[in-house]
Amino acid sequence: MNILVCISNVPDTTTKVKFTDNHTRLDTAGIQWVINPWDELSLTRALELKDDASTGVKQVSVAHVGPASAEPTIRKALAIGADSAYRVNMEPADSYQVAAALAEVVKAGQFDIILCGIESSDYNGSNVGSMLAEFLDLPSVSAISNLKVEGGHLSITREIDGGKEVVTVPSPFVGIVQKGIAKEPRIAAMRGIMMARSKPITVVEAPDAEALSSFVAYEPPQPRAACKFIDPDNAGQLIELLQNEAKVI
Amino acid sequence: MSVIIYAENWDGKFKKLTFELASYGAKVAEMLGTSLVAVSIGKVEESELKELGKYGVQKVVATDHELLRPLDSKAYTSLIAQVAQKEDAKVIVMASNNAGKSIAPRLSVKMKAALGSGVNKLPLSTEPFVVSKKVFSGNAFAHLSLNTEVKIITLMQNSFDLVAKPVEPEIEQFSVKLDAADVKTQVKEVQKHDGKMLLTDAEIVISGGRGMKSAENWQPILELAELLNAATACSRPVSDEGWRPHEEHTGQTGKIIAPNLYFAIGISGATQHLAGVSSSKYIVAINSDKSAPIFEAAQYGIVGDAMKVLPKLVEAVKEIKTK
Ligand SMILES: Cc1cc2nc3c(=O)[nH]c(=O)nc-3n(C[C@H](O)[C@H](O)[C@H](O)COP(=O)(O)OP(=O)(O)OC[C@H]3O[C@@H](n4cnc5c(N)ncnc54)[C@H](O)[C@@H]3O)c2cc1C
Ligand SMILES: Nc1ncnc2c1ncn2[C@@H]1O[C@H](COP(=O)(O)O)[C@@H](O)[C@H]1O
Numbered sequence: 001m002n003i004l005v006c007i008s009n010v011p012d013t014t015t016k017v018k019f020t021d022n023h024t025r026l027d028t029a030g031i032q033w034v035i036n037p038w039d040e041l042s043l044t045r046a047l048e049l050k051d052d053a054s055t056g057v058k059q060v061s062v063a064h065v066g067p068a069s070a071e072p073t074i075r076k077a078l079a080i081g082a083d084s085a086y087r088v089n090m091e092p093a094d095s096y097q098v099a100a101a102l103a104e105v106v107k108a109g110q111f112d113i114i115l116c117g118i119e120s121s122d123y124n125g126s127n128v129g130s131m132l133a134e135f136l137d138l139p140s141v142s143a144i145s146n147l148k149v150e151g152g153h154l155s156i157t158r159e160i161d162g163g164k165e166v167v168t169v170p171s172p173f174v175g176i177v178q179k180g181i182a183k184e185p186r187i188a189a190m191r192g193i194m195m196a197r198s199k200p201i202t203v204v205e206a207p208d209a210e211a212l213s214s215f216v217a218y219e220p221p222q223p224r225a226a227c228k229f230i231d232p233d234n235a236g237q238l239i240e241l242l243q244n245e246a247k248v249i
Numbered sequence: 250m251s252v253i254i255y256a257e258n259w260d261g262k263f264k265k266l267t268f269e270l271a272s273y274g275a276k277v278a279e280m281l282g283t284s285l286v287a288v289s290i291g292k293v294e295e296s297e298l299k300e301l302g303k304y305g306v307q308k309v310v311a312t313d314h315e316l317l318r319p320l321d322s323k324a325y326t327s328l329i330a331q332v333a334q335k336e337d338a339k340v341i342v343m344a345s346n347n348a349g350k351s352i353a354p355r356l357s358v359k360m361k362a363a364l365g366s367g368v369n370k371l372p373l374s375t376e377p378f379v380v381s382k383k384v385f386s387g388n389a390f391a392h393l394s395l396n397t398e399v400k401i402i403t404l405m406q407n408s409f410d411l412v413a414k415p416v417e418p419e420i421e422q423f424s425v426k427l428d429a430a431d432v433k434t435q436v437k438e439v440q441k442h443d444g445k446m447l448l449t450d451a452e453i454v455i456s457g458g459r460g461m462k463s464a465e466n467w468q469p470i471l472e473l474a475e476l477l478n479a480a481t482a483c484s485r486p487v488s489d490e491g492w493r494p495h496e497e498h499t500g501q502t503g504k505i506i507a508p509n510l511y512f513a514i515g516i517s518g519a520t521q522h523l524a525g526v527s528s529s530k531y532i533v534a535i536n537s538d539k540s541a542p543i544f545e546a547a548q549y550g551i552v553g554d555a556m557k558v559l560p561k562l563v564e565a566v567k568e569i570k571t572k
Contacts (some may be wrong), residue, residue, distance in 0.1 A: 003404060003522030005514050012502060013386065013520060013521055013524075016383045017387075017388045017389055019389070026450075037501070037502055038502075038503055042416075047415070052501055074520070075366075094363075095354070095364070096357065096363070097384030097554070098360070099354075100356065113471065116424060118350075121385070121386055121501060121524075122385060123384050123385075123386055123391070124366075124367055124382070124383055124506065125366055125367075126345075126350045126354070126367070126386070126403075127353075127354040127364060127366055128354070129354070129355060130350070130351055130352075130353075130354035131354040131355065131358045133322075133323070133355065134323075134326065134354070134355040134356075134357075134358035134359055136356055139321075139322075139323055139352065139433035139434065140322050140323070140355070141418075141434065142322065142347060142350060142351035143323075143347050143350075143351075155453070155457050159257060160347065160439075160441075160445060161346075161347065161449070162441050162442060162443075162445065162447050163439065163440050163441035163442055164439075164440050165319070165436050165437075165438065165440075166436070166437045166438040166439075167319070167434050167435060167436050167437060168434075168435050168437060169433050169434055170433060173433075176351070179495065179498065179502055179503055180495060183432070205385070209409065211396075212357070212361070212362070212363035212364070212365040212395070212396055212397050213364070213365065213393050213394060213395050213396055213495055214393070214396060215391050215392070215394075216379060216392045216393070216395045217391070217392040217494075218384070218389050218390065218391050218392070219389065219390050219392075219525070220389055220390075221387065221388065221390065223391045223550060224545075224546065224547075224548065227534070227544045227545070227547045227548060227549065227550040228548060228549050228550070229550050229551070229552065230550070230551050232552060232554075232557065232558055234563035235259045235551055235553070235558045235562055235565070236561050236562065236564060237433065237565075238533065238549055238551060238562065238565070238568055238570070239562060239565035239568075239569060240569075241549060242510065242531070242533070242549070243569060246368055246510070246531050246549075248452075248453070248509045248510040248531055249453065249510065249532065249566075249569075
C-alpha cells in the first residue's frame, strides 16, 4: 500500500502578513516558509502507518504544486521521512489549478491513500482535497481525526456535528485530515536530513487547466475598538455592559 | 435562472445557520434579479421545509433516499449538481461547515464553477463577481473574483444576519435513482455526545486557557456556561493536558468559530488561538497580565485573577436572570 501526502508551502504562522503593489500581492520579503501544519501531521500519520509492518504501507510520497523556490519545504518533508517527492512546476492561481495538477501526479502513480489537510493556513481554502477527489472520480472523506489500517482494511474516524463516526471507503480514496490525526508533528533528525539530500524529487510539467478564480485585492482586518477595562473588584459591571451596551446576553 | 442554497438538516430540523444561508441567498438573488431555491436532502417534514419560506425561499426541491442518510460527498455532489442544472442556478450557496467543505469543492470541479470558500459578506460586486473572504487565518481579507458563469460560495457561520422575507414556498419532491454502488461511504459506528450545546452553534462561548491552572478549576466556567446557555471551549494546551476534551479546542489547529460573544479566560491570545476566534463579534478577556496580547483583540477586559473574578460574574448573571 502506498500513501501520497499533499503538502502546501505556507508562511510560518507567526509571520506578520503584508501586501505590496497597492494591496494586490502578498509581500514575500522576510517570510519563513513551512509545511502547512495539517500536512505535517498527515505526513506524520502516514509515516507511523509505514513504521507498523502489519499495515502493509510500503511507500510514503509527498506532492507539492509550486515553483522551484518551494524545494526547501519539500526537502524538509523528505528529511522527516517521506521516501520520494513530486513537484508540479507552476505558480498556481487558485485551488482548482492546484487540484488539477495534483490529479496528474496521482494518475501517473500507484497510490492507495491520498492525504490532504483540512486547510492551508495561507488562503484558508479547505478546497484542494475534495476538488482532487472529484477530478479523480474517487471517494473522499473529510474531517478525519483518525486513520487506521487493520487486516488490510481502512478504518477512518471522521468528525460530524456533535460527535464522530467510524466509516470505511474502498481505496484508493482521498482523506482530508484534521485535528487528532497525529499528536505531535515528527521532526527531522540529523540522519534524515542527510538522507533527504539523495532522495528523488520528480518534477512534473503543469497540466493546462486554467484557474477559475483570481485574487484581486487584500485588506487588513478592521482595527477593533480599544479594550474597555473593568475594575476586577467590580467584575459584575461587565455583565451589565454585555447586557445593555453590547446587547449580547 | 436561480440562486440555490443547500439547506442541510440535522435529524430533520433546520438550524439558525440554515436560515442565515436563506437570508443571504435571498439577498444575492435580489442582486441578480432572480429567485431563490433551496435543496434539501434527507427526511424532513413538509412543515419544516416550509420554514425556509420565512426567509425568502421561493421553492424547495426536496429529496430523500435511504442511501443518502450518511453524508457521502460524491453522491451529494452529484445530486446537487442535478438540481442546479434543472433550476439553471447561477450561484450556489452552502455553509462553510463540515458538509459544505466536503461538497462545495467537488461541485466546483463537477460543474467547472469557481468557488469562493469561507465568504464573510455579500458579494462586493456581481459584474465581475467578487467576494470577500478571510485569509491568513484572520490576518487579512481577500477579494476573490469568481470568473465562471456558475459561482459557488460557502458562507462563514454568523456572518450574515437573519432577514425575514415571508413567502409561501413551492415544495417539489425530487426523486433520485441510486444504487448501493453509487454510495461509497459506509458508517460502521456513531458516537454522539448528546444534549451538549455544540461549539459551532453557540451564540456565547466561554473558553479557558492554561491560566485556569487545572481541570478542577473549571467549575465556575461550567456554571457560567449553563447560566448563559453557552458552549465551553479551551486553548490548545488545555486539551493537550487533558483538562478538557479535544473537541473544545479552538484555534488554527482546532475549531474555527464566530459566536456573538467569546470569553477568553486565562488565555494569552497567541495568533494561533486568535485564528480560530477572531471573527467573534465581541471578545471578553480575563487575564492577570495586563500586557497579554488577548487584550488587543478584546472589547472588554478585566485584569485580575480568574479564580476571583469568575464567581463575581456568576453572581452578576444570576442577578440579571432573576430580574
Ligand atoms: C502550528 C501551531 C498551531 C497552534 N494552534 C493552536 C490552536 O489552534 N489553538 C491554541 O489555543 N493554540 C495553538 N497553538 C499554541 C499557541 O501558540 C499558544 O501556545 C497557546 O494558544 C497558549 O495557550 P494559553 O493561552 O492557554 O496558555 P498561555 O500562553 O500559557 O497563557 C496563559 C495565560 O493565562 C494568564 N493567567 C495565568 N494565571 C492566571 C490567573 N490566575 N487568572 C487569569 N489569568 C491568568 C497568563 O497571564 C497568560 O496570559 C499553536 C501553536 C503552533 C506552533
Ligand atoms: N500547492 C499545493 N501543493 C500540494 N498540495 C496542496 C497545495 N495547496 C494545498 N494543498 C493540499 O490541500 C490542503 C488544503 O488546502 P487548501 O484547499 O488550499 O486550503 C492542504 O492541506 C494540502 O494538503
